[in-house]
Amino acid sequence: MLELAGLAKRYGEVVALDGAGVVARPGRIVGFLGPNGAGKTTAMRSVFGLVALDAGTVAWNGRQVDAAARLRFGYMPEQRGLYPKMRVGAQVAWLGRLRGMSRTDAARSTEAWLERLGLDGRSNDRVEALSHGNQQRAQLAASLVHDPDLLVLDEPFSGLDPMGVDAMSEVIRGRAAEGATVIFSSHQLDLVQDICQDVAIIDRGRIVAAGTIDDVRGTAPSRRLEVSFTDPSVRWDPPNARLIRDRNGLRIYMVPRDADPAAYLTGAMAAGVVSGFAFEAPRLSEVFREAVGR
Amino acid sequence: MNFLRSTYLVAWREATERARSRAYVVSTIFTVVLVGGLIAVVALTDTGGPKSYTVGRAGVAPPALATSIAMVATASDVLVSQTEYSDAAAARQAVADGDIDAAIVAGDTIVVKHADGSTIEAILATALGQARLVQQLDALGVDPATLTDAGAISVVATEPPKSDTGEGIAVTTVVLLFLVITTYGQWVLMGVVEEKSTHVVEQVVSSTSVRSLLAGKVIGIAALGLGQLVLLVVLVIGAGSVFDLFTLPSATVPTALWSIVWFLLGFAFYAVAYAAAASLVSRSEDAQAGAMPVALFGVASYLVALTFVVPDPESTVSRVISLLPPVAPIAYPARIAFGDAPVWEILAGVALTIVAIVAVVRLAARIYAGAILSAGGRMKPRQAWRASRELAGR
Structure with a gap:
């Protein structure tokens, strides 16, 4: 279980997070929703220690998140990033090894994910040679290669066509069905109603509504x-x-x-x-x- | 994942990805060609070995001529092989055809292709004069042997003997080390900016530490530079000794080996500084401007080494300058090339540079850690320093 509590972060005069907290449970998908600039990305970055919080705690299964815990996390940053000149397969496998996989496990898992995401045959292409949609898939493969227990996806649906949205949803649901904890962000609140079971709606760094979708809408x-x-x-x-x-x-x-x-x-x-x-x-x-x- | 394993993985990626890049292949070929050319020039114009000539003799000549030529040649430190020709015309023809460098005909004429006061011209003139003198003394009944007892001539030196010429090697080494350190330093610069501008750093740092990423990058690129340098050293020494293509000055081998040590030290010093400078900018267009202070240090050190250390390697100024850590990695190999640098001084330079590297690494790593994850425009070093305190543990 991922528990973010009391997150606070200020960039000079700009308040990014103002006491926000989110809980995500195994086997469930949390939609982390809010307009642009509400603090979603800052909160997600804090899970990976990429931001120095002014206050707040980030806990995984009741313990403060550390480097060892992060090896079991998968992250798809808002600003997509892979080495442009590196070959897709080599890159995904390398990221798998960086998270502790053996060379053979990483290679096997890379092959499986590229195939599942429709990128088989592109393994030896450079990332920069892929279309935008395929780069997005490669990015997803990079965050999934080590079959993480926690999947944090920052705006996974942005820039995708309806078929891309369906494919992405299917993968996310699949991971949750296998017991992983999934949290993703979106600024398109209604687009994701069918994908997640839980939501946390954030505005100006504060959570304005949270719970199961039915609860939030019903109450x-x-x-x-x-x-x-x-x-x-x-x-x-x-x-x-x-x-x-x-x-x-x-x-x-x-x-x-x-x-x-x-x-x-x-x-x-x-x-x-x-x-x-x-x-x-x-x-x-x-x-x-x-x-x-x- | 411990620090060593992730550092190794980052270094492995840097080395293998870049080794297959065209930039690396091209720069390897370019450097090999450049150094091969420089060494060839040095070897042809500035060899430590004696020059050799072929001369011909024809017609009547003083009896002691052959002996005299050999003696003068030895005294002038050149090799002269002699050929007897049947007549003056044949000897002249051989000179004209370039078969031999010069000829003495009829005991009074020196034949050369161009009368330009060359070494062989002077040697033959001296030898011919000696031979005539001996002939005339002989005619007067004086035994030439008694003349050599007229008193020994002694040579007094005002300074200790100069080691064999290392200037060509010194210049080559300074240029080469500057080029290699700068080139690979720039790779670190561009690599860090690429990671930051493409945001791949977030993906990488989400599963490893910032310091692993920095250390791995510097080590991986250093391995490539080292590979290139070792290839060069092997080529130079191999060509010189195995194939006997040219004679290298005696300081070449120690200079080459020391250059590898100094490359590693110099690269460590400059690469982390480049990485810190790169981490402060967000766009590749800003990289060169951001790295200007580091690049200036490099160029200044290069110029100082060329203008002060190479012309007079053991002067007080050179000895002090070469102790400065930014200059040391290119100044010491130059001094070593001349063969006169005391070992304790070299070791002192190494020690001082290592101390400086530790300081620069601590400073640069902290700036890098504070800046590499920042968003937005250019960051000031002071901001990065403060930011890194907040990101402690990454």
């Missing part, structure tokens, strides 16, 4: 009310509701959690012809906006 103070009118020009002003979108007759409101959906439906039907109606927990991005008031 949010609002509900999402979706009403479609056949005629977009219908006038309807539901009580205690905040309109967040209105397009081609589809209106989305945020309403209090304890509001009565039936009352809204009745009101809407009285105002015009309703072709669609939904009353559900808010999306993560809506939970975030509500929580930070933006």
Whole structure:
């Protein structure tokens, strides 16, 4: 189990982390979500000792993380980085050896991961000769080569096409199913709802919501009310509701959690012809906006 | 993962990846050609061995001529082989054809291709004069042998004997060491900047220590430089002794061996300084500007060695200058090339340089550790120094 607690870091006047804490458990995938500059990368770097924290603790299975523990961690940094002129296979195997694997184990595992990620046949190509998407895969192979117990992925989905997102999700789920602890960050809150079981939402260095996805959405103070009118020009002003979108007759409101959906439906039907109606927990991005008031 | 294993892995990667790069192959060939050329020039213009000539004789001549030529040749430290020709025309033709360097015909004429006051011209003129003198004394009934008893001539030296000429070797060594240390120092510079600018350093340091990365890089690149230098030494000494292509001054072998020691010391000194300078910048465009102070030290040391130490290696100025750690790695091999540097002084230089290396490594490693993981623009050494205290243990 990875436990980050009370993380604080300041760069001059800029506050990167302001008491944030995150917990990630074995076999589960944590989505570490928040807008750009919220402190996600700084928090993830702290797991690898790449940042000097002003305060806070980073613990793995109840013990302060040290160099030996980090050998069982896999990391995909936000700023992707591999030696551009080194061959893909040699590089991935070398990183495996750097984390304590024997030469033969590293070679075998490299081959297996390159094949699983669709890079078989590219092993002898230089990294710089690969396309952007393939470099991303090589990067993932580099963080997975030693079958780490903890996988820390910083914005793994950025720059990927939908097929790339699916492939990445599959690998992440696979590692979690094998018992690894996985935490990944994303600034696209809704994109990852289906991938993780747990979320921690961070803003300006503080955690604003955390827990299982269902808990976080379910305990949010609002509900999402979706009403479609056949005629977009219908006038309807539901009580205690905040309109967040209105397009081609589809209106989305945020309403209090304890509001009565039936009352809204009745009101809407009285105002015009309703072709669609939904009353559900808010999306993560809506939970975030509500929580930070933006 | 202990420090030694990860340092070894980093060094292994540096050495094997770079050894297959075109830059290394090209620079190896270039250096071999450069040094081969320099050695050839030194060997041809400045050899320690005697020059040799072939001369011809034809027609009547003083009876003692052959003996006289041999004696003067020995006294002038040249080898002269002599050939008897049947007539003057044949001897002239042989000179004209370049078969022989000169000829004496009819006992009164020296034939050369170009009358330019060459050594052989002077030797033959002296020898001919001696032979005539002996002939005339003989005609007067004086035994030439009694003349040699007229009194011994002694030679008095105002200074101890000069060792054989080491200047060519000294200059070659200074140039070569400067080139090798600078070239491989630049590799460290560019390698560190590449790691930082491509962010690969985060991936590497997430599973090893910053100090392993620095030490491994310097050691791996040093191994390449060492390999190149050893190849050169083997080539030079091998060509000189095995194939007998040219005669090398006697100080060549010790100079070459000492150069390897001084390369390692000089490289350690400059490479970690280059690494520290490189860690402070984030973009490869800024690398050279960032490394300017280190590069200036190198160039200044090179110029000092060439202008003060090479012309007068054992002067007080040279002896003091060569003790300075930045200068020592290129100044001492130059002094060793002249063969006059006292061993205790060389060892003192080694000791002093090692002390300086320890100091530079501690300073540079700390700056490197504090700066290599920083984001953003150029960092000041002082900021890096402070940052490294916070990142203690990495």
